[in-house]
Every structure is written in structure tokens, then in C-alpha cells.
Amino acid sequence: MMSDDNPPALDPHEEEAEAGPGRPDRWTRRRRVVVGLVAVALVAGAAAVLVARHGSCPPAGAALKIEGRVVSADEVERRSEVVEALYGLVPPEGPKLDSYRRELAKSMATAELIKVEAVQRKIVVADRAVRDALDRYIADSFPDTGRAGFVKAMGNKGVSEAEVLAEFAQIQTTFRLLEEVTKDVAVSDADVTTAFTERRDQMVLPEHRRLRHLVVATEAEAQAALKRLRGGAAFPAVAMAVSLDLQTKAQGGELGSLTADQLDDAFRRAAFAAAPGQLFGPVQTRFGWHVGLVEEVTPSRPLTLDEARGALHDQLLSERKLAAQRAFVAKALRNAHVCYAPRFRPADPKSPPPTDLGPPGAPGPSQGGVPPAGSPASTGP
Numbered sequence: 001m002m003s004d005d006n007p008p009a010l011d012p013h014e015e016e017a018e019a020g021p022g023r024p025d026r027w028t029r030r031r032r033v034v035v036g037l038v039a040v041a042l043v044a045g046a047a048a049v050l051v052a053r054h055g056s057c058p059p060a061g062a063a064l065k066i067e068g069r070v071v072s073a074d075e076v077e078r079r080s081e082v083v084e085a086l087y088g089l090v091p092p093e094g095p096k097l098d099s100y101r102r103e104l105a106k107s108m109a110t111a112e113l114i115k116v117e118a119v120q121r122k123i124v125v126a127d128r129a130v131r132d133a134l135d136r137y138i139a140d141s142f143p144d145t146g147r148a149g150f151v152k153a154m155g156n157k158g159v160s161e162a163e164v165l166a167e168f169a170q171i172q173t174t175f176r177l178l179e180e181v182t183k184d185v186a187v188s189d190a191d192v193t194t195a196f197t198e199r200r201d202q203m204v205l206p207e208h209r210r211l212r213h214l215v216v217a218t219e220a221e222a223q224a225a226l227k228r229l230r231g232g233a234a235f236p237a238v239a240m241a242v243s244l245d246l247q248t249k250a251q252g253g254e255l256g257s258l259t260a261d262q263l264d265d266a267f268r269r270a271a272f273a274a275a276p277g278q279l280f281g282p283v284q285t286r287f288g289w290h291v292g293l294v295e296e297v298t299p300s301r302p303l304t305l306d307e308a309r310g311a312l313h314d315q316l317l318s319e320r321k322l323a324a325q326r327a328f329v330a331k332a333l334r335n336a337h338v339c340y341a342p343r344f345r346p347a348d349p350k351s352p353p354p355t356d357l358g359p360p361g362a363p364g365p366s367q368g369g370v371p372p373a374g375s376p377a378s379t380g381p
Contacts, residue, residue: 058340064108064340065338066112066113066337066338067112067337068337071105071108076105076108076344082163083104085157085158099347101343102346103354105346106346110329110353111174113332113336114177117332118173118176123177123180125169125173125176130165130169134164134165137150143246181325182320182321182324182325185317185320185321195312196308204301205301205302207260207272207297207299207300209257209259209271210294210295211254211255211258211271211295212239213245213253213290213291213292214249214292215243215244215245215285216243216288216289217289219282219284221289225242226279226281226291239253257298264285266284266285267292274292275294276295276297277293277294277295278293279292280294329352330351333352
């Protein structure tokens with residue numbers, strides 16, 4: 001018996017005679033295999049010729065190429081540094097860094113498409129508008145130190161003012177373009193009524209707490225302040241004497257009436273666990289060591305349609321505009337001529353990038369992404 005690994009020699013004439021209709025003979029099958037291999041070789045050869053003639057896409061050393069614009073790997077790295085300096089978005093470590101790099105590359109590709117579309121639509125942002133946006137960012141993000149603090153912070157990250165201005169120009173251009181894209185988006189009264197019914201379980205006025213706080217540098221200082229308060233000292237007087245939060249110190253540490261989601265996590269847990277009239281702390285946040293006082297609690301309750309109408313209208317409008325914006329970006333990416341180097345290629349190159357990696361989707365100039373120094377209440381998006 002012959003092994004299948006060593007088949008007997010074939011007589012082609014004999015094999016053809018045995019083959020019937022619908023039964024391709026072994027020679028025919030072999031010819032098909034050979035033809036297939038030749039076709040693969042020809043395609044591969046053609047591809048090699050195309051690469052030789054036109055160069056690889058993107059060129060060697062580049063991260064991506066978008067509509068003829070080559071973006072280098074160094075530019076992606078620099079983009080990461082600018083995002084960290086402006087928005088406090090620190091690149092992750094470990095395995096997540098790879099996906100972060102890929103999504104950052106896609107956000108840069110999207111920004112290039114935004115520029116192209118803005119030029120086609122004749123959208124121009126005046127230098128004065130960009131400067132005004134930068135001034136608002138500095139006022140919001142560096143309320144105590146102003147421009148000097150801004151310059152120092154950017155200098156520590158190696159980011160120039162020219163780079164910041166270019167970033168803000170891109171943000172302004174993006175906002176202008178997306179406003180134009182969504183100018184026809186609307187929400188009717190009927191839409192609001194329907195949404196109120198569908199989201200009734202969400203239509204709740206959350207619990208509010210009127211709070212005071214003081215913040216100091218060390219736990220020992222916080223304990224000392226707490227001892228004074230428990231000894232009968234008035235909270236405003238102690239806060240005005242020792243607190244490092246310059247935004248609330250003059251008001252005796254008054255934070256106002258806040259909901260839980262407006263507070264730093266650690267501070268929130270302590271503040272919303274305390275009873276009305278009760279002190280809480282010391283609790284540590286990134287701003288220092290806090291001692292707080294719950295002055296008043298307003299319980300949560302369901303909202304009526306009239307109470308919810310305005311905010312719900314704005315929420316629906318925002319949701320629909322965001323959906324329209326992302327659809328616009330997705331279509332632009334689908335139609336774009338873009339290619340990525342393997343280590344920069346996103347998992348889904350045609351979907352819009354995350355909303356926290358810079359334009360489009362970067363925090364606006366009035367949303368610096370940096371909470372006010374010393375305050376447990378966040379002003380970020």
C-alpha cells in the first residue's frame with residue numbers, strides 16, 4: 001500500500017479519462033493551485049512596485065499621513081506633552097499607553113480634517129479671539145498667580161506660549177465648525193415632554209448641602225484646627241485665620257450649596273456622611289488637609305415637568321448636537337485619505353476619537369480642566 005505522502009506517478013491521459021462531468025481531475029486541481037499561487041505572486045509583485053514608485057504610507061519614521069500631510073512620531077509625542085500641560089491628562093503607564101498613543105494619533109488626524117473642512121467653509125478665527133480665549137483660560141486655571149503662574153506651569157512642561165496659542169486657535173476653529181454643522185439641530189416642547197416621561201426616574205433634584213471648609217498643609221494642622229472648632233471657636237473665624245484656600249478664606253470657608261457630584265471624591269464622602277451641623281475631617285485631597293462643616297441639608301425630591309423643562313431642553317439639545325458632531329467627524333474619517341504606521345494605527349481608525357485628547361473634543365478655554373487651587377469643588381467638565 002502506498003502512503004498518501006508518496007502518491008504514485010499519474011498518467012494524465014488516464015486520469016482525464018476517469019474524470020467525469022463535475023469532477024475536476026487531479027491535474028486540473030493542480031493547475032488551479034499553480035494559477036492561484038502565480039496570481040498571489042503577481043499581486044505581491046505589483047504591490048512592491050507601487051511601494052517602490054510611490055513610497056510607503058506613511059513614510060518611514062512617520063506616525064501617519066492624512067490628506068497629504070505627514071505627521072511624524074515626534075509630533076505625536078509632542079502632542080502628548082501639550083495635552084498633559086494644558087489639560088492635566090497624564091499618559092497612562094503599562095499596556096494602556098499603547099492604546100492611548102493610537103487614539104492620540106487619531107485625534108491628530110481628526111484635527112487635520114477639521115482644518116481642511118474649516119478652510120473649505122471659509123471659517124477664520126481672529127487673533128484677538130484666540131488671545132481672549134487664552135486670557136480666560138489663565139483666569140480660570142490660575143486665579144491666584146495669573147499669567148506668571150501660567151508661564152511657569154507651561155515652562156515646567158516645556159510648552160511655549162506659541163504652542164498654546166496654536167492649540168487655542170484650533171479649539172476655536174473646531175467649535176466654530178461644529179456650531180455650523182449643528183446649527184439646524186432643534187428640540188421641540190413635545191421632545192421635552194417625551195424625554196421627561198422616559199427619564200422620569202432621573203428627573204430628581206439631588207440632595208444639596210451648604211458647606212464650609214478650611215484647608216491646611218498637614219494633618220497635624222488640620223487636627224489643631226478641628227480641636228479649636230470643637231472647643232467652641234466659630235468656623236468662619238478659624239477658616240479666615242488658617243485656611244490656604246484663598247477663594248473661600250475671606251468668606252469664612254463658605255463653599256455654598258453643592259451636590260455630591262460637584263465635590264472631590266474624598267471630600268464628598270466625608271461631607272455627605274456627616275449630619276447637619278456636624279464637623280467632619282480631617283480628610284486629605286490633592287489640595288491638602290480639610291476640615292469641614294455641614295451647615296444645612298436640602299433633601300432630594302422629584303422634579304415637576306415645569307421645573308425640569310429648561311434643563312432637560314438644554315440636555316437634549318446638547319445630546320443631539322454631540323451626536324451630530326460625532327456623525328460629522330465619523331463621516332470625515334471614513335472619507336479621508338489616511339494611513340498609520342503599525343504602532344500608531346487605532347483599533348478603529350474610522351470612528352471619532354475620545355473626547356479628552358484635544359480638538360475636537362478638547363476642554364474649552366473656559367473649562368481649563370484644572371480645579372481652583374485649594375478647593376474641593378471641581379470646575380472641570
